[in-house]
Amino acid sequence: MNDMTPIETTLKDWETDQEVRWCPGCGDYAILKAVQRTLPMLGADPKNTVFVSGIGCSSRFPYYVQSYGFHSIHGRAPAVATGIKLANPQLDVWLITGDGDGMSIGGNHTMHVLRRNLDCQIMLFNNEIYGLTKGQYSPTSRTGTPSPTSPAGSVDRPASPCAFALGSGARFVARSYDVSKDLPEVLKAAYRHKGAAFVEIFQNCIVYNKDRFDDFIEKSVAAESQVQCRDGEPLLFAKGTKGLALDLETLSLKVVEVTDGDWQGAGVLVHNVRNRGLAHMLVEMPFRPFPMALGVIYDDPATTFESAVIAERQSLIAGKTADLGKLLAQGQTWTVP
């Protein structure tokens, strides 16, 4: 985010004249709409907004947002974004990536943009598959995923993007999914966070990995299998009949039954977005018996990279003048008469 005065826009202002080329029914459509709906609520200014992406289905995103956009190369969007933000810290930079782009070929850059804490919003569309290259397993595919390159099921163990982000020093970690009604709220929180805001968005690839996330998204199981993380509220799910508590013996989370709404009595933890230890436990809970933690899991701002770079520069140039003639004649000189 930046500190510009809010601008009034509507969803229409954020649509381009380009025909959207995702497969019909792709989860990307829902994410695009959520973003275009959220940007006016944020008071964002199209001329100061830059969407930067890598390569993959998700990375076509910038073409469909009426702002400045840069569709770069595979995995390198965080580096391009770093250059853009350092060159002009006034710009709102959104980084669009996927599980292949951001966790595989670009994993290194994802790590560094997070640890440096560049002020930007990172949206990682996780569909647990390589879509654009036609369905190979990805670094987030569950073990046993059958694909053209793993006919007997993939043998790799999957990486967890949110755990990776926390491990890389991220100061904001959130999780949502393409059709979630909470996605705009998560995006708003990401935007309000000054620093690198990492948002993992589960996204349905209807061609190569259809309904992969139904085990926690599908209506009949959603309440039972999702825990919404809201700052200051108890970590309850299953319509308030279950909660997450701390098992003091193993120093890990446990699922507890809540009777008659007495969550305090059951020892259910209250979510605190500044509690890094809790965030680690929430993103690493094994799905089932644990629910999927969604919402803003961690949000504790720290100095941003670009402001640190500016401060460093000011301390280095204090008292110096930019006299090119003097610079060229630096060091020991002699004069030939």
Added chain:
Amino acid sequence: MMATISSDDRGAGPAAPEGAAVEAVVVRFAGDSGDGMQLTGGQFTLSTALAGNDLATFPDFPAEIRAPQGTLFGVSAFQINFGSSEITTAGDAPDVLVAMNPAALKTNIHALKPGGMVIVDTGEFGRRNLEKAKYAESPLEDGSLARWDVLAFDISALTLEAVKPFGLGNKEALRCKNMWTLGLALWMFDRDRGPLVDWLNAKFAKNPVLAAANIAALNAGHAYGETAELAGPMQRLHVDPVPSAPGLYRTVTGAEAISLGLVAGCRLAGLPMFFGGYPITPASAILHHLVKMKEFGVTTFQAEDEIAAICSAIGASYAGQLGVTSSSGPGIALKGEAMGLAVMTELPLVIVNSQRGGPSTGLPTKTEQSDLYQAVYGRNGDAPLPVIAARSPADAFRCAIEACRIATAFMTPVILLTDGYTANASEPWQVPDPETFEAFPVRFLEERNGVDRVLPYKRDERGVRPWIRPGTPGLMHRIGGIEKALDTGNIDYAPDVHQAQTDARKARIDGIASAIPPQDICLGEDSGSLLVVGWGSTFGPIHQAVRRARTKGLAVSHLHVRHVWPLPPNLGTLLAEFEHVLVPEMNTGQLKTLLRDRYLVDAVSLNKTSGQPFAIAELEDAIARFFDGVAGNEGGEVEVNENQLPAPGIERP
């Protein structure tokens, strides 16, 4: 007998008279990599420049930071050629060798001219060091050094004695040896110690005792020359100042000159500079220099890898600064895909390649010019971009400005080629007056250039698209690495669109040929028997070799290519005026391929890939093969280090 000191002679000649003025001298300091030889050489260079001599240097150091002490592979050397006439190379064979230990002696003695002088520190010639250098017997005693004048004394003990009053530990005291040796060298060449004393006081400002000890060592070395009874070989040599154009001078290394040129270039373009870099030898020096120039609107970013370094620079260019990145061969290879992105998005970018020996990790600290193919051709797809090569440290300043000019004027990435030799070597440089530079201010698009819409890929008559900064109202647009429609830049990979855009990208870069200076012949006539064509850091040795050949009456000329791509439009005509074209390169014939391809000229290659610059004699030898029956033309008797392979012979066409 005194060492033979003369400018052009190879091998022994008549002894110089006592205290005589000589025209040029080559001195090599060699020692353990921990002995501070590069520092000693650097300070000797400075005092030489201050004395008004022209000079050229060649630092030659191992890739290991601290190789085990006393070993053959841990030897670090610094050679300087200085004189009272124009100097363009670090010289072939040294007249004087300073060897701080047996390993330094062993690896360098064969480079020394017969009759040359070698100064050794006997304090380092104990059994252990002799064994490490693989000497069965001390070379000081077995007569194997009979061809040279050996001056052996215990520099270690003399240094310890000189710094005794300062109460340093033995190890610290011995580290003053290099200053003692420098003091002796300054005495030999009649140099002022004043600037060195100032420098030591500044360097050790926080530790006055160390400053005083080093100064005492320096003075002791100087006094040793002055008073010791070494009337024989030990005499003062005076090299007269070179007549130069009036003006202010300093010494500059290639890495410094590039940094200064980039700062000047960005100022002329009216842009802040963004430098994205990742440490690599020998390119890191540029980043080290630029971090100290932030008051000139320079932002430096040490990225997580080479790819991030160039991608961040591309991002900065997209946002309206001039993005610059720098690396050496292996790092440049990693940047290849991103260069294609800059070609496709048509953004200005300067990529500096300080070439080193390859392939792969190759020779990290040794020089080569084998990345020409990589620069001109090394990307996927048809991805043309301009390539400029600097011929010397001082020339690198001009080339860096030129790279900024072309990048911004034509909205293109530009590769600036230099090499390990140019980056590290220093030479005197007449400090230019910034007032005399011609500015090339950049203009961003501020208003719509199409009917009610922005057309980011609408090209002007030169085929150049507008530069549009994010943040500009009403000009929102999307760019990327995927093929794009004419004018709008929207995704479009229809067959005719890709054909048209490929043609447009090529035509734009080809068109740069008309915006660069025409090629000149830098020495000799415009026609004749032989044209020696070089590029990059081979300028010095080629120039001297052609000069010598011409004094023998041979019809040889020297042409040095600065704009490697696109080539100057008149180059083909110039080549056609000569019977033969010889292309010496520190690679296996890369410019030769380019010339043959462009001009169907039967260019002959002279190749060297030993990690060492060409010796003048090697080139003289190659030139001689094109001429029969010319008096005084015996061909070059190449005198090179035994570790340095002579260049392979060439087949005369």
